[in-house]
Amino acid sequence: MRSYSLIAPAKINLYLEIIGNAPGGYHELAMVLQSISLADRVHLRANGTQQFHCACNSNQVPQDKTNLAYRAAELMAKQFPQAFNRYGAVDINIEKQIPVAAGLAGGSSNAAAVLVGLNLIWQLGLTQPELQELAAQLGSDIPFCISGGTALATGRGEMLEPLPDLPPISVILAKYRSLEISTAWAYGTYRQKFGHTYVSEPEALLERRQRFHSGSMIAAIAHQDGQKIGQLLHNDLEKVALPAYPQVAQLRSAFENTDILGVMMSGSGPTVFALAESPEKAQQASITVKNTLNHPDLDFWVAQLIPCGIQIDH
């Protein structure tokens, strides 16, 4: 086929622990990542030229070579010049639903969709691990976005171990429309504030990793225990984002007074998510928080946890 439409889901971080420094100014992490049903659609169409084009219905997203989806296409062309010469470039059309710079990996998921789609259009036959190895060159969240579901992510976030699918838990997302947090700022500020507490010796790192591996969150997921999962939500980046953005802290607190399983900031923020036992409870919590804060700039979404990453839209 010369064209594909792909569903590119957002992710939330059920757990994000910063363990230490990683090469290249990155951080060594232990995370539990989770795909959700809020998703962009990425349309790819062979355009018969040697020039990729990128368009998006959101003016917050760059439509030039800096778009992560465009960069994914260029990476594939560089890696597979014969296929690129034979089948040519594609037009990339992104239908944005995932809020931008929100801590939900929207750009990463778009890039993941391009890698999956070009593998099909160019008939490369790459396996999922091969695609994920390429994805890691572009961004730490992109390998997870390809396979999705529920996974333990270590290293920079690119080393993945699948975890059992979760029961049908609902999720409410809330974000101030005009508020964006840069991922580099969040990690950079964390390093400035807390860098001295890192464990840098390899043995200590290994020990902390093992402690995490046997950690309570993984056990709660294994037991499909929604209550426990809600109680164990954790994100070290809250330590820098909440003091710098009090409105995010206030949003998080507003959810604590509703009938939810737990609340946390996702990734580098500023989106706050809450888990709820049912879509009805999720809807009710979002209405309560909306009425409590009564802020015109606050957006809400209700979604579900899903067991998959990039999907072909038939």
Ligand SMILES: C[C@](O)(CO)[C@H](O)COP(=O)(O)OP(=O)(O)OC[C@H]1O[C@@H](n2ccc(N)nc2=O)[C@H](O)[C@@H]1O
């Ligand atoms: C915050 C999360 O979204 C949580 O899932 C990810 O850790 C960030 O993933 P991402 O946006 O794909 O990140 P990248 O594009 O690889 O890196 C963006 C910037 O975040 C910082 N960064 C990212 C990942 C990591 N393990 N350590 C870091 O310090 C670096 O400053 C980097 O320049």
Ligand SMILES: Nc1ncnc2c1ncn2[C@@H]1O[C@H](COP(=O)(O)OP(=O)(O)OP(=O)(O)O)[C@@H](O)[C@H]1O
């Ligand atoms: N396809 C894309 N979709 C969204 N943003 C993009 C895209 N390509 C490039 N960008 C740029 O990347 C920045 C981060 O956007 P994105 O929505 O991916 O952030 P995020 O959800 O915080 O990501 P992460 O959770 O992976 O850190 C935006 O400010 C935007 O300018």
